[in-house]
Amino acid sequence: MTGHGLLGVPDAGAFLARLTRLDPSAPVRLRSTGGRTALWAHLPWDVLVTREVAGAGPGDATVSASDLLAVLAAGGDRLPERRDTQWRWALPPAASQAVESVAGAELARLATAAAGTLREISAGGVSGRAVGQRAVRDALLDHVALVVTPDSGSPVEVSQRLVQAVARMGFLGPRGSEPAEARVRVAVSWVGISAPYGVAWRQSVHKLTVMPMVSHPKG
Structure with a gap:
């Protein structure tokens, strides 16, 4: 065993x-x-x-x-x-670079605000029109929650998907305590938020997989 x-x-x-x-x-x-x-x-x-x-x-x-x-x-x-x-998912490279520190309280605020918006729209719709909860959820998750600019290179966009991950997985610290500082990290095409109790990663650009065409045996 x-x-x-x-x-x-x-x-x-x-x-x-x-x-x-x-x-x-x-x-x-x-x-x-x-x-x-x-x-x-x-x-x-x-x-x-x-x-x-x-x-x-x-x-x-x-x-x-x-x-x-x-x-x-x-x-x-x-x-x-x-x-x-x-297990069907690629992992980010082992080596990564810290781009900028972000206050844990700010990440917690962004996560809470998005959750509140989802509840409001799910209950009342948009301008009185009903909207599917899944569509609203996906739109909120795809929203760029913050943008950080490294000393050299292009700005790094951090989606609400990453913010929700570190908040809901408890990576910012125990409930009721002051949220700990986190760092935005990059590793090639991956963007991550590194917090004291864990790290969340997402590829910023999804690569297409090209599959070879197989000829039919009858032509």
């Missing part, structure tokens, strides 16, 4: 609890390096989130987040059934 190898059980449990509230069927990928293990997950609004915890881990394995949470809650040490084929 393979063990999960996680020592930072409270940290891993906090990550998994938030994740499974957002997506009960989510897979989580564990990737281990040098006595630490990064937990990776894909949120329903197309953002990758990660948190690093203590422990040698299982190497590189994908399991059900809810199954792993149940094991940790019971004080177990086994690795749940592997579900490696369920």
